[in-house]
Amino acid sequence: MNAPVSLTPSISIIDGFDMGMPERTGSYILNEEKLTIIETGPSPSVKHIIDGFKALDLKLEDVEYIILTHIHLDHAGGAGLLIQHCPNAKVIVHPKGKRHLHDPSRLIMGAKAVYKEDFDRLFDPILPIAEEKLLPVEDGDTLTLSDTCTLTFLHTPGHAAHHISIYESKTKGIFTGDTLGVRYEPLSKDGVELILPSTSPNQFDPEATIQSMKRIQTFDVEQIYFGHYSMASHPELVYTHIEKWLPVFVQKGKEAVKDGLGVNELAASILEAVQHDLDKKGVERDHPAYEHIRLDLKVCSMGIIDYLSKQT
DSSP, rough: OOOOOSSSSSSEEEOOOGGGGGTTTEEEHHHHHHHEOOOOSHHHHHHHHHHHHHHOOOGGGGGEEEOOOOOHHHHTTHHHHHTTTOTTOOEEEOGHHHHHHHHHHHHHHHHHHHHGHHHHHHHHHHHHHHHGGGOOOOTTTTEEEETTEEEEEEEOOOOOOEEEEEEETTTTTEETTTTTTTEEEHHHTOOOOEOOOOOOOOOOHHHHHHHHHHHHTTTTOSEEEETTTTEEEEEHHHHHHHHHHHHHHHHHHHHHHHHTTTTTHHHHHHHHHHHHHHHHTTTTTTTTTHHHHHHHHHHHHHHHHHHHHHHO
């Protein structure tokens, strides 16, 4: 495992090695009076959370809240397993996500359709969560973790209809899950920032994505904490990237559908645009970040084609 990384005096990130890849999906630990985890990752990531807590000298039985931005398995698939190690915790989720955590059969079926023979390796087990452990939050609800830290929950559809983002008052940060896309930490370490929209199926809505971003912009945001991956301290740059790339993704999707092309061809078309952009920034075509990008663009292309199929 990678050691937990302290992002602020009270917030650390634990690398969940989602899909066996470093710096892809993270869980955030808010070390406040009410100890809180934001995002669990899939079940294979839970062992990294357990190890991370030991490294931070924290106890899982002290966790009071596990917060999920949405119920896609790379963010929430491990919640049922993790709650077994956190007997005093409640799981916070969008009201539309609650029933799927209590009965994850449809989540399992949907993931198997996408990931096929890789499902067990990437996600198993997906365990149900007792209803009394689930705490749905409405838009605008707040939760006080300490005298200096209050969370505000926002309903931020676009990536998923059941998506929430969480504004944290102490650092003026917001945990955005996939609402504001994906940040590529391997590129950031080389001084290059790239944030691409996350348009995975089957509830992607570009108009809602922009509206959710505008909602986030009404808050005094200094930090953005991504599900994928880590923290950005330049919110305006993040917004600019989404405004730039979201229309590109959708337009290339329209062109692909018009030409009768499929997911792989669309992913290749978007990748070409990304490569052209990164070429100008001096990023080599064999940079490790491209492994992440290619995986993301395949799933993003599925979501774009699914979205466009519903517009006709």
